[in-house]
Amino acid sequence: MKLKKVLSVVLASIMVLGLAACGNKESADSEKEGGKDKEEYDIVYLSPSTESEYWQYAEIGMRNAIADIEKKEGIKINFSVSGPASESETDAYIKAYESVIASSPDAIITATLAPDGTVPKTQEAKDAGIYVNFVSMGLEGGDSNDYGDYYGVHYYCDNTTIGETAAQSMLDGLEANNIEPKGKIGMHMSVVVETLEERMDGFKAYMAEHAPDIECLDTLYNENDVNNAQSNVETQISTYGDELIGLYGGNNVSGDGIALGLKNAGSGNKILGIGVDSDSLEIEALEAGNLYAIIVQTPYDQGYKAVENAVEYLQTGENSESEKHINCPSQAVTKENMDTEESKALLDPTILKK
Numbered sequence: 001m002k003l004k005k006v007l008s009v010v011l012a013s014i015m016v017l018g019l020a021a022c023g024n025k026e027s028a029d030s031e032k033e034g035g036k037d038k039e040e041y042d043i044v045y046l047s048p049s050t051e052s053e054y055w056q057y058a059e060i061g062m063r064n065a066i067a068d069i070e071k072k073e074g075i076k077i078n079f080s081v082s083g084p085a086s087e088s089e090t091d092a093y094i095k096a097y098e099s100v101i102a103s104s105p106d107a108i109i110t111a112t113l114a115p116d117g118t119v120p121k122t123q124e125a126k127d128a129g130i131y132v133n134f135v136s137m138g139l140e141g142g143d144s145n146d147y148g149d150y151y152g153v154h155y156y157c158d159n160t161t162i163g164e165t166a167a168q169s170m171l172d173g174l175e176a177n178n179i180e181p182k183g184k185i186g187m188h189m190s191v192v193v194e195t196l197e198e199r200m201d202g203f204k205a206y207m208a209e210h211a212p213d214i215e216c217l218d219t220l221y222n223e224n225d226v227n228n229a230q231s232n233v234e235t236q237i238s239t240y241g242d243e244l245i246g247l248y249g250g251n252n253v254s255g256d257g258i259a260l261g262l263k264n265a266g267s268g269n270k271i272l273g274i275g276v277d278s279d280s281l282e283i284e285a286l287e288a289g290n291l292y293a294i295i296v297q298t299p300y301d302q303g304y305k306a307v308e309n310a311v312e313y314l315q316t317g318e319n320s321e322s323e324k325h326i327n328c329p330s331q332a333v334t335k336e337n338m339d340t341e342e343s344k345a346l347l348d349p350t351i352l353k354k
Contacts, residue, residue, distance in 0.1 A: 041077050041311065042080075042105040043077055043108070044079075044080050044103070044109070046082050046109070047059065047111070048111050049087040050081065050085055051086060053280065054251075054277050054297070057303070057350075058135050058299035060300055060350060060352060061303030061307075061352075062306065062307045063353075063354070064300075065308050065311075069311050073311075077311065082096050088191065088225075090117065093113070093117075093118075094114060097121040107311075107313075109134075109307060110135070111136045112134070115139050115194070115195075119150070122139060125150075126150050131313050132150070132152060133154070134151060135299065135302040137196075139154070141159070142156060145324055148324045151324075152313060152319050152321075154325045154326070155326050156325065156328065157297040157330040158329070158330075159195055160202035161202065161327075161329070162198075162202065162250075162295050163203035163204075163250075164202045164203070166199070166248055166274045166276065166295045167202070167206035168332075170246050170248065170292075170293075179269075181214055183245035184214070184215045185207070185248060186217050187203070187218065188222065188247065188250065188258065189219050189254055190251045196250060200219050225253070226257055229249070230256075233260070233261030237267070245270075247261075247262070247273045254276070255285075255291065256275075258275060258290075259282060260281075263290045273292060274292060275293075275295070276295045276296075277295075286333070292335075293332050294333050294347070295332055296343075297330045298330065300349035300352060305328070
């Protein structure tokens, strides 16, 4: 009889301890999810390249959003930046992702040029109770939702539309410079990434439909190195001579290489250059006429919206966006419209810094 009483007391104690442990876990999970009562959050921007002006523009949007939210909501947001120096350092990016997860922030804002390696890390972050948003380069393209359960929202510019806009800008430039839409166009990109290939495919498909006498050459890749980009351009100029009527660079480094190559070749308006994104070299080339147009993405807007959405989720536990992929449309900027207030902010978001 005494033994039964002892066992009953022991079992009851174990149940109490078990319930307490469950209560502590639920409390921790609840704290991780946030809520209106929480007054401080930790958010990390995991950048694909801390040296890239493009990704720095996204960071400006994030910092401005944080300043606005802190003022409006009366909360504190601890913001930090991590990531490799160069986009080509994808292994270092994955390692940085691991370190960020280990630091257990409330939210991560990131972009990836290594989606295969990023998928499991994003799932790991989700399992750890960390809310993840993507800007520009996500786990998947805008038409896919295979990994939608792992992250909140992907804010981006539709890559196929970027390519199509670049192609139309090329055709507009050829007409403006009295160049017959017949000949070869050099295609240039940094690295092979499925979502980036959409920019190249969109360009080629648009040209095939609207200018069938134009041949888009095979894409040359520069590993996101401006010297390689310039060398690729100069090789094409010397190889194809008068047959070459245009050059299309699918990212800012490729656009830089086109600008430098055309400047050194002194091609004037005989070969038109179109770039994507914007950096100081591309802007100078646009002013000088070494690039006809830049298809400018919206990293500032994407960064701002990504933080805004993340904080709202942390406060409410709900994602306010009904779609996983939110398109923040790109725009074509030429020498003729680059001095408008809207274009200035697109070309150089540093002027928006608070």
